[in-house]
Amino acid sequence: MPTQPTLDAAKRLGPSVHRSTDSGEAEHGSRPRRRRKFGHERRRAALLLLAPSVIHLVWWIGIPVVATFFLAFTDYDVLANTVAFNGLDNFQEIFSDPTWNASIWHTVVFTFFTVPVAMAIAVVLALLLNVKMRGSAWYRAAVFMPHVTATVAIALVWMWMFEPRLGVVNTMLGWVGIDGPVWLADPDWALTAVIIVSIWKGIGIKMLIYLAALQAMPEDVYEAARIDGASQVRQFFSITLPLLKPATFFVLVVSIIDSFQAFDQLYVLTPDGGPDNSTTVMTYEIYRTAFKEFNMGAACAQSVVLFVFLLVLMLISRRLTGKEDDVR
Structure with a gap:
């Protein structure tokens, strides 16, 4: 059976032990949050670095390619700036040339x-x-x-x-x-x-x-x-x-x-x-x-x-x- 001084020491150490345990759990809980925050910052930095290339790719390659496939089936008058759908007429025209x-x-x-x-x-x-x-x-x-x-x-x-x-x-x-x-x-x-x-x-x-x-x-x-x-x-x-x-x-x-x-x-x-x-x-x-x-x-x-x-x-x-x- 523990003596009275031992019980008194345990009572004195109890609050400090609980505080250290709580602080450890809080520290372990903050590490995943810091990692998630760091990962989010890295992804944001990567997106910012890729943005100029992506914009260039979409603006100068992606949009012109889509427009080319669309205009291939139209009668596009550059001077009058009019577009009229004509189906496969353009392909019939070029292969008859x-x-x-x-x-x-x-x-x-x-x-x-x-x-x-x-x-x-x-x-x-x-x-x-x-x-x-x-x-x-x-x-x-x-x-x-x-x-x-x-x-x-x-x-x-x-x-x-x-x-x-x-x-x-x-x-x-x-x-x-x-x-x-x-x-x-x-x-x-x-x-x-x-x-x-x-x-x-x-x-x-x-x-x-x-x-x-x-x-x-x-x-x-x-x-x-x-x-x-x-x-x-x-x-x-x-x-x-x-x-x-x-x-x-x-x-x-x-x-x-x-x-x-x-x-x-x-x-x-x-x-x-x-x-x-x-x-x-x-x-x-x-x-x-x-x-x-x-x-x-x-x-x-x-x-x-x-x-x-x-x-x-x-x-x-x-x-x-x-x-x-x-x-x-």
């Missing part, structure tokens, strides 16, 4: 020759520049330089190079006994000249992406292949190409989008769609329909067709280069 149908074919040909050729050359250059050698940084910068050079400046230089009498291209062809054509003024060769310029200009960025992918590859895989006696060619097809699949998918998608949206180099090299509309592509025809003929409804319908083309090509390229799990 031989110039628009020719522009689709020119865009497909331009993409078909520009993208795979530039990608193949970029892979070869990346393999060559991935080797440790003296001055490799200068070679990489030289290959990448056309990508960061102004398109108008590149087009003007190539216009001089394609000059039929004094141009570098025909002069070099004359050395081997070939009479060069009138490149940019010949309907049979104008698109070929534009394709050559586009391939040369687009190699740099593709090479840089492939070079980064090559430098990230594990070296132990190649060491194991060399121990097994695999040749350089076998290593390239069995190791390098499969490991380049994610980079190939990215380069392919970006290149197709860039080719279907090509405008500036064609506009400078071959104004007004080239001789006999031989270099008229979909983007230039959209520009001409909208800002020269002021037929905004038809131009929006052409833009929708271009979007569908890109969407289908993206799905095909994804199927060709592998599923999403393989790309990661």
Whole structure:
């Protein structure tokens, strides 16, 4: 049985023990509130930081895309500022236009020759520049330089190079006994000249992406292949190409989008769609329909067709280069 001093001490300590217990519970209860407040402040700060990008995305991309799809089914008079729904009349109009149908074919040909050729050359250059050698940084910068050079400046230089009498291209062809054509003024060769310029200009960025992918590859895989006696060619097809699949998918998608949206180099090299509309592509025809003929409804319908083309090509390229799990 406790003694009287012990009972007196317990009575004296009791209120303080209760106060400490209550303060501990209050402290533990305030921590979740502080965490919730801190989390709310972080979310608010994140929303404030994202707000300019979201506003820019909605205002300059989201609203124009929605407006394009809406106006594609209307007769929009820009000068009178009137809109009248006309169903599929704009699509019937553009597909009955031989110039628009020719522009689709020119865009497909331009993409078909520009993208795979530039990608193949970029892979070869990346393999060559991935080797440790003296001055490799200068070679990489030289290959990448056309990508960061102004398109108008590149087009003007190539216009001089394609000059039929004094141009570098025909002069070099004359050395081997070939009479060069009138490149940019010949309907049979104008698109070929534009394709050559586009391939040369687009190699740099593709090479840089492939070079980064090559430098990230594990070296132990190649060491194991060399121990097994695999040749350089076998290593390239069995190791390098499969490991380049994610980079190939990215380069392919970006290149197709860039080719279907090509405008500036064609506009400078071959104004007004080239001789006999031989270099008229979909983007230039959209520009001409909208800002020269002021037929905004038809131009929006052409833009929708271009979007569908890109969407289908993206799905095909994804199927060709592998599923999403393989790309990661």
